[in-house]
Amino acid sequence: MSSKGNSGTIVFALVVTTLSAALLAAAATILKPAQDENVLKEKQQNILSLVGLNGPNDYKKFEELVQGVVIDDQGTPVQGVEAISLDLALEKKLKSKNPAYKVRYPLYIYKDQQGKVTYLLQMAGVGLWGPIWGYLALDQDGNTVKSAIFDHKGETPGLGAEINTDGFEKQFNNKKVLNEQGQFVSVKVEKGKHDASMPHTVDAISGGTITSNGVSKMLQEDIAFYLKYIQQNPNNQAL
Amino acid sequence: MSEVLVQPPAEKKSLLGKKERKLLTDPLSDNNPVTIQVLGICSSLAVTTQMKPTMVMAISVTAVVALSNWVISLMRNAIPPRIRIIVQLTVVSVLVILVDQMLKAYMYDVSKQLSVFVGLIITNCIVMGRLEAYAMGNKPYPSLLDGLGNGFGYGVVILTVAFFRELLGSGKVFGFKVIPDAMYEAGYVNNGLMMIPAGALFVVACYIWIQRSFAKHLEEKE
Numbered sequence: 001m002s003s004k005g006n007s008g009t010i011v012f013a014l015v016v017t018t019l020s021a022a023l024l025a026a027a028a029t030i031l032k033p034a035q036d037e038n039v040l041k042e043k044q045q046n047i048l049s050l051v052g053l054n055g056p057n058d059y060k061k062f063e064e065l066v067q068g069v070v071i072d073d074q075g076t077p078v079q080g081v082e083a084i085s086l087d088l089a090l091e092k093k094l095k096s097k098n099p100a101y102k103v104r105y106p107l108y109i110y111k112d113q114q115g116k117v118t119y120l121l122q123m124a125g126v127g128l129w130g131p132i133w134g135y136l137a138l139d140q141d142g143n144t145v146k147s148a149i150f151d152h153k154g155e156t157p158g159l160g161a162e163i164n165t166d167g168f169e170k171q172f173n174n175k176k177v178l179n180e181q182g183q184f185v186s187v188k189v190e191k192g193k194h195d196a197s198m199p200h201t202v203d204a205i206s207g208g209t210i211t212s213n214g215v216s217k218m219l220q221e222d223i224a225f226y227l228k229y230i231q232q233n234p235n236n237q238a239l
Numbered sequence: 240m241s242e243v244l245v246q247p248p249a250e251k252k253s254l255l256g257k258k259e260r261k262l263l264t265d266p267l268s269d270n271n272p273v274t275i276q277v278l279g280i281c282s283s284l285a286v287t288t289q290m291k292p293t294m295v296m297a298i299s300v301t302a303v304v305a306l307s308n309w310v311i312s313l314m315r316n317a318i319p320p321r322i323r324i325i326v327q328l329t330v331v332s333v334l335v336i337l338v339d340q341m342l343k344a345y346m347y348d349v350s351k352q353l354s355v356f357v358g359l360i361i362t363n364c365i366v367m368g369r370l371e372a373y374a375m376g377n378k379p380y381p382s383l384l385d386g387l388g389n390g391f392g393y394g395v396v397i398l399t400v401a402f403f404r405e406l407l408g409s410g411k412v413f414g415f416k417v418i419p420d421a422m423y424e425a426g427y428v429n430n431g432l433m434m435i436p437a438g439a440l441f442v443v444a445c446y447i448w449i450q451r452s453f454a455k456h457l458e459e460k461e
Binding site for chain 2 (some may be wrong): 008009012013016017020023024027028031034035038039041042154158
């Protein structure tokens with residue numbers, strides 16, 4: 001192969017790029033199943049960790065431990081789609097592009113050995129730089145938050161990225177989403193003076209205002225959606 | 240770097256002769272890519288809060304430098320000079336994407352911790368630096384060794400930095416608690432500075448300080 005002249009250069013470049021592309025395409029195809037499995041496993045582990053099931057192998061029993069329900073905006077269960085395979089962020093994106101789109105939410109119901117029900121909610125929202133998401137455990141009464149976890153794609157380290165730390169997440173334990181009149185008020189992430197006894201607010205992250213607001217908005221929107229189903233099924237006949 | 244350039248081509252038959260050993264060991268101390276050439280500093284600040292991801296990062300960088308050095312050296316006589324940088328970049332990118340995809344498939348939690356920094360190996364100056372300074376002008380086998388040596392040199396520094404950052408910043412080594420709870424009860428607190436990138440700057444600086452106070456010949460003459 002000549003290293004001089006334009007044709008030699010172009011041929012060389014074509015050969016190199018074609019080989020590279022073929023190699024990468026092959027690698028991506030071969031490794032895809034293993035990567036997808038990791039993502040699914042992480043999701044299952046996240047959901048189970050809400051009710052304290054943190055064992056390394058608990059996710060293998062995911063199907064037995066929790067029951068998934070897909071609900072529509074009227075709070076009625078939708079058939080024909082599995083909760084775990086529903087992409088909530090995609091649902092919300094479709095909804096924002098087309099207001100007529102009927103958005104669906106995945107809900108997981110966990111029943112402990114005493115038969116007490118915990119609702120495990122999946123949430124999706126937007127932070128400062130990209131998607132944020134979270135999972136929240138709501139008590140049988142449809143009011144008390146038992147635990148919450150959050151994560152993000154690329155919030156600023158030390159600022160918005162703090163939403164996935166214990167310090168932030170633990171604040172949500174025992175918060176209420178309904179006020180004394182039983183109306184939905186959500187849990188808000190707010191700056192300012194706080195003490196742990198305030199039922200509807202948690203302390204925001206300093207320097208992470210936009211991410212904090214994103215979390216607030218996500219909680220407000222998504223908990224309201226799930227409550228329709230939870231309030232229509234107070235004794236949870238679904239189980 | 241310049242002393243490497245003027246080396247005559249290796250003629251020895253032995254797989255690990257004196258010259259080959261020098262290729263491997265020089266970058267560990269006297270020609271260390273991080274502390275002497277001051278390349279690849281960015282990632283050594285970013286990924287060194289804990290030892291486990293740092294270890295994976297060191298292995299990834301070593302694999303990328305060694306393999307890209309080898310591949311470029313194999314192609315060195317065919318690469319048209321006008322597009323050599325972009326060809327080098329293509330080879331490096333392919334290798335980095337492969338590493339990233341493998342981590343996502345087999346070491347998912349580590350790949351999440353390293354996040355964008357695996358992709359950023361492409362821009363790690365050590366990689367392009369070795370390709371331009373060594374692989375373009377040397378045979379494949381010495382180039383492979385040169386890549387390995389520089390990868391190890393990078394690894395030694397970032398693992399040392401990570402050791403101190405994890406120990407002082409979270410009281411752990413490789414994720415195992417080494418500072419007993421009794422110390423915390425007695426009022427010991429983890430050093431928050433070590434958890435932020437600025438902490439790494441201090442550790443790297445101390446590393447260079449100590450290294451230069453032992454190896455006086457590295458000091459520039461007045």
